[in-house]
Amino acid sequence: MLNGNVKKYYADKVINQNGVATFFDSFVLNQGTHDKTAREESLSLRENNMVQRVKETLDINMGERYVNLKDRIADTLKSDMDMYDRICSQGTLNCIQWKGKPLLKSAQDFVLYPMLIWELRPNSIIELGSTATSLEWLTNLAKVSELNSKIVGVDLHLPNYIPAESEFIQGDIEKIETLLTVDYLRNLPRPLLVIEDAHTNVSQLLEWICNHMRDGDYLVVEDSLSKQGTISHWIQHTTMSSTIYVDTYYTDFFGVNTSTAVNSVLKKINKAG
Numbered sequence: 001m002l003n004g005n006v007k008k009y010y011a012d013k014v015i016n017q018n019g020v021a022t023f024f025d026s027f028v029l030n031q032g033t034h035d036k037t038a039r040e041e042s043l044s045l046r047e048n049n050m051v052q053r054v055k056e057t058l059d060i061n062m063g064e065r066y067v068n069l070k071d072r073i074a075d076t077l078k079s080d081m082d083m084y085d086r087i088c089s090q091g092t093l094n095c096i097q098w099k100g101k102p103l104l105k106s107a108q109d110f111v112l113y114p115m116l117i118w119e120l121r122p123n124s125i126i127e128l129g130s131t132a133t134s135l136e137w138l139t140n141l142a143k144v145s146e147l148n149s150k151i152v153g154v155d156l157h158l159p160n161y162i163p164a165e166s167e168f169i170q171g172d173i174e175k176i177e178t179l180l181t182v183d184y185l186r187n188l189p190r191p192l193l194v195i196e197d198a199h200t201n202v203s204q205l206l207e208w209i210c211n212h213m214r215d216g217d218y219l220v221v222e223d224s225l226s227k228q229g230t231i232s233h234w235i236q237h238t239t240m241s242s243t244i245y246v247d248t249y250y251t252d253f254f255g256v257n258t259s260t261a262v263n264s265v266l267k268k269i270n271k272a273g
Ligand SMILES: C[S@@+](CC[C@H](N)C(=O)[O-])C[C@H]1O[C@@H](n2cnc3c(N)ncnc32)[C@H](O)[C@@H]1O
Pocket: 102, 103, 104, 105, 127, 128, 129, 130, 131, 133, 134, 154, 155, 156, 157, 171, 172, 173, 174, 197, 198, 199, 200
C-alpha cells in the first residue's frame, strides 16, 4: 500500500492537470480504493510487483531535485527501463524522424529536450556529435521556445547542409580544447546547454566542458549507460566534484534513469555563489 502523503501529492497533481490523470497518477491513486474482483485477484501478484516498483521509484523521485553527481552515481545504479524497452526506444523498423530525416534520439529524450530548453532558456546550445538533422531539430526547438539561441554543431564530418541560424564546427572531439577554446567558451552567451553525443574522449570532455561551465549551465551526456564507469571515475577525481549536480527531474521523468542520459543530465551549481 502506498502511503497517504504519496496519494495526496498525486491527488494535487491531478488537480493541477485540470483533472486529467496520467497512467502513473491513476495507478497510484487507485491502490487500495476498491475490493478486487476475481479477475483482479488473479492479477494481484503482478500488481504487487508494480506497487513495489512504484515505491522504489518514488523513494528516489521524491527526494531533492538536484543531487550531487558523486552521491547519485554511487547510490543510483538502477534504471526503471529494462533493456528491451531501452533498445526499442529510438525506434525499431525505423529511427525517430524529424522532418522526414533520421534523428538519433530516444522517445524519452525527444520529449525531454523541449521541456529542458523551455525551462533553462539557453542562449547557447552546443551539440558534440551532430548531424544536419539534429542541428535543425535543436534550432527548431529554440525557435518554438521563442529563443534566439546560438546553436552550434560539432562533428568530424561536415553535414550535407547546415541549417539556417546555426553554426558548424568540423573537427575531432578527441582534441576538444582546440575546437572549443577557452576564449570561445568564455564568450558564449549564457545559459549554456552542451549535449555530448559523440561518445568519444568522455572523461577529458567532462573535465573541459564542466571547467568552463558557469553556475546554471547544463551538460547532458547521452547514451551513458555504458559510460557510468567513466563518469564515476571522473567525478571521484575532479576538483569540481562539489559543483556538479544531476538534475533528477529530467533523468527520472519517466521513471528512474529512463532517458539515455543515465545519471547524466548535469547542472553546474556553485553553492557559494
Ligand atoms: C550518435 S551520432 C550523433 C547523432 C545526432 N546527435 C542525433 O541526435 O541524431 C555520433 C556522431 O559523433 C560523431 N563523432 C564520432 N567520433 C567523433 C570525433 N572524434 N570527433 C567528432 N565527432 C565524432 C560521428 O561522426 C557522428 O555524427
